Amino acid sequence: MRILHTSDWHIGRTFHGHPTLDALRGVLDALVAQVREHAVDVVIVAGDVFDSAAPSAACYPLLSQTLAALADTGARVVATSGNHDSAARLGFQSALLREEITVVTDPTTIGTPVTLTDEHGPVHVYGIPYLEPAIVRHLWSGVELRSQAQTMAHALELVRADLAERGGRSIVAAHCFAAGVEATPGVEREIRQGGLDVVPLSAFDGPDYVALGHIHGRQQLSDRVRYAGAPLHYSFGEAGKPRGSWLVELGATGLSSVEWLELPVPRPLVTLRGRLDDLLDDQRFDGHDEHWVRAEYTDATPQPDPMRRLQTRFPWCATVVHLPHETLPDDGAGYARRVRAARDDAEVIDAFLVHVREGEGASDAERSLIREVLDARAVAEARA
Structure with a gap:
């Protein structure tokens, strides 16, 4: 039987x-x-x-x-x-x-x-x-x-x-x-x-x-x-x-x-790992457009709208995880210590970005925008 x-x-x-x-x-x-x-x-x-x-x-x-x-x-x-x-x-x-x-x-x-x-x-x-x-x-x-x-x-x-x-x-x-x-x-x-x-x-x-x-x-x-x-x-x-x-x-x-x-597998599962730009463009990730994709991007900082961007290449991308490839070694200067050492508000903001971005502070463009906002706030406070 x-x-x-x-x-x-x-x-x-x-x-x-x-x-x-x-x-x-x-x-x-x-x-x-x-x-x-x-x-x-x-x-x-x-x-x-x-x-x-x-x-x-x-x-x-x-x-x-x-x-x-x-x-x-x-x-x-x-x-x-x-x-x-x-x-x-x-x-x-x-x-x-x-x-x-x-x-x-x-x-x-x-x-x-x-x-x-x-x-x-x-x-x-x-x-x-x-x-x-x-x-x-x-x-x-x-x-x-x-x-x-x-x-x-x-x-x-x-x-x-x-x-x-x-x-x-x-x-x-x-x-x-x-x-x-x-x-x-x-x-x-x-x-x-x-x-x-x-x-x-x-x-x-x-x-x-x-x-x-x-x-x-x-x-x-x-x-x-x-x-x-x-x-x-x-x-x-x-x-x-x-x-x-x-x-x-x-x-x-x-x-x-x-x-x-x-039994047949209707849509195979794959986990892809790399920098977000590489996941989007590198030829080594070709051939996964019909797979369920778990994307693990290794950039040092979180990237904007990663799911939408990845789905342009991998329509069946189901989940995206940020897993930085490297983390900032502990230099003994914790977040609270960096904040206390800041000389002005711009340095306080930069210390915060270093903390949440695993060691990467504000870019030049971001510093310019931060300074513009802080200056505008100072002018408004002076007029008050």
Whole structure:
């Protein structure tokens, strides 16, 4: 039996203020084509289907069209809710969906699998929605559930107990932060508190394969426990990291093989660094006009209107950061000392410019303008 493991679609997410729905639609179309090409039996979407608990109206057609297209390939689809999703909104139509599509959002269904059969017997797919301990602990009396680790461990105990009675092979889909993963700063919403909510790898013992969601880059924690990551890049920290999904094959006795299937990257990410004039004119930065660009300009002082100027060369420049290449060494003359040593207002202003510009004072033109303003103020005060 073949299983495609994907996650973290984040339908509705923006990239530095730019909508991503059209790009995601193209990538999900490619994923549907892979499902058809590889004759996949089950598609697992391991949480964070939407990016928000209250997605816009435009997000719902993309989800419904993609789920229907996956089902039309002949595959069974099992999707779970993640920490970004509203379980109520994601699951409210689940009873009306085609029988080939199952959306798991109800914690009380943990331990009740979707069961498929191949020539080797049954395969049980257990969906575990994102579990917030404070919200779900009342569902299981007598069980201490104060952390993600405890809550996920209890969910897996329910799975193992059910599997022991049913027998056969099994897949688990869950959304959590597992021990040993490398997160991308600023990308995955924090669902840990002081490290207590990291789920240990041992919690996932038992199933033949565990399809995890929440981390946006592909990661392999063991042969049978993996993250597929998000189908799009949502941060410049993810630049160069592959996008795709895991194609998992179960044989007669369990996990047989796992293969990575690449997905297209609609617009690659690149970080360009140099003086602003070089970023605007230097030929070494050619070829990035269709990339998402993070520009880091290294001029000693902030430059006027850098985003507008950079977008004339890089239309998809999404962020600009001023990172001076050199900073003024500490000569022992701090800002307050320079101000005290100033002989007139013009020198006070120059001391301020030296301070905020990392060592560069007023230019000749600026000195002339400063002097003109100060002289005009002196005349006005004399007349008062």
